Amino acid sequence: MRSRLKVFSGSSNPTLAESVCRQLGLSLGKALVTRFSDGEIRVEIGENVRGVDAYVVQSTCRPVNDHLMELLLMVDALKRASAARINAVIPYYGYGRRDQKDKPRVPITAKMVANLLTAAGVDRVVSCSLHAGQIQGFFRLPVDDIPGQCFFMAEFGRSVRPESIVVAPDAAGVARARLLAEKLGLPLAIIHHERETGQRDPVVVGDVRGKFVIIYDDMVDTGTKVCTAAQAVMAHGAREAMAVCVHGVLSKGSVERIEGAPLRRLVVTDTIPLGEKAARSSKIETVSVAPLLAKVMEHIHRDESVSRLFP
Numbered sequence: 001m002r003s004r005l006k007v008f009s010g011s012s013n014p015t016l017a018e019s020v021c022r023q024l025g026l027s028l029g030k031a032l033v034t035r036f037s038d039g040e041i042r043v044e045i046g047e048n049v050r051g052v053d054a055y056v057v058q059s060t061c062r063p064v065n066d067h068l069m070e071l072l073l074m075v076d077a078l079k080r081a082s083a084a085r086i087n088a089v090i091p092y093y094g095y096g097r098r099d100q101k102d103k104p105r106v107p108i109t110a111k112m113v114a115n116l117l118t119a120a121g122v123d124r125v126v127s128c129s130l131h132a133g134q135i136q137g138f139f140r141l142p143v144d145d146i147p148g149q150c151f152f153m154a155e156f157g158r159s160v161r162p163e164s165i166v167v168a169p170d171a172a173g174v175a176r177a178r179l180l181a182e183k184l185g186l187p188l189a190i191i192h193h194e195r196e197t198g199q200r201d202p203v204v205v206g207d208v209r210g211k212f213v214i215i216y217d218d219m220v221d222t223g224t225k226v227c228t229a230a231q232a233v234m235a236h237g238a239r240e241a242m243a244v245c246v247h248g249v250l251s252k253g254s255v256e257r258i259e260g261a262p263l264r265r266l267v268v269t270d271t272i273p274l275g276e277k278a279a280r281s282s283k284i285e286t287v288s289v290a291p292l293l294a295k296v297m298e299h300i301h302r303d304e305s306v307s308r309l310f311p
Helices: 014-024 064-080 109-120 133-138 148-159 171-184 224-235 254-259 276-280 290-301
Strands: 005-009 031-035 041-045 053-057 085-090 124-128 143-146 164-168 188-192 203-205 212-220 240-248 266-269 284-287
Touching (some): 005 290, 014 290, 041 064, 085 290, 109 133, 124 290, 148 171, 148 240, 148 266, 148 284, 164 171, 171 188, 188 224, 203 224, 212 224, 254 276
Parallel strands (some): 053 085, 164 212
Antiparallel strands (some): 031 041, 188 203
C-alpha cells in the first residue's frame, strides 16, 4: 500500500520534505520547479502519478507569493496527471494572519488562499498550528491542523520545572497558551497591552515572581512581541524567560532584537527554513516537525485516525 504514496516538494523547504521521506522510508518524488526567463514558474512532474496518493510539502513562507504559486501549479500538474488524491501539506500557512474582517475594506486573505487551493484541485490540507482554528472552516474539504505544542513535548520534558509558568504574549494567544498550560499542568499568565489608554508598559496578569517563564506563541516574526513579553516578566521578578514559537518567520531585524532581549533561548520548528543569521544565533534552537508530520501523512494514507497521534 505504501507504494501508492508519493511525496513531492516545491522550493520552499526541500530539506523538510526530504526528512519526511526518510521517516516514511521513501524517496522524494521527481519534480522540476524552475523559472522561465521572465520569472514565470515552470513545474513538471517527473514520474508517473496515475492513481497515487500524492502529498505536496510546501510552506508558503518568504517569498510567499512565489511559493504559493508553486504549490498551486504542482497541484494542477498532479491533477492533470490523474493522481487519485492530492494532499497539500502546508507546514506554515502563509496569509493566515488575516482571518477576519476586523476593519472596513480589507480582504480575508486566509479565506482567499483556501479558495485558490480548493479551485486548484486539492483534496485535503495538512498544516501545523494554523494562526486561527477558524481557518479550517474556510475550506470545503478535510483539514488536519496539527497542534503546535505536539512538536515540543520532548523539549518541554527537558525544560519544564515545578516553578515553570506558561505566558501568553498577548490577549490573542490566550487560548493557545491555556491549552499548553493545561497539557503541562502549569499555571498561566497573560501579557496585557493597554493600547487604548496609551499606557506604554505591558501589564503582567498573573504571578511570575521567581518563576521559569515559557512564552508560547504560534509564530515569531519581527520578534517584538516575545521580546516585550520577556522584558515584562523579568521586570516583574521572573527568574528566567524562554520563548517557544512554532513558526520561525524571523523577518529582518528580528534576530538582533532577540539577541538583545532577556530571553535565555528561543525554540522554533523547521516549518520555515532558518536564515543564515538565525542559524548562527546562540539563542535560537530548532526542533523538527518531520517525525510527526510523517506519521500524520501515513495515517491519512491508511485512512486511520490522525487525532490519536496528538498527546
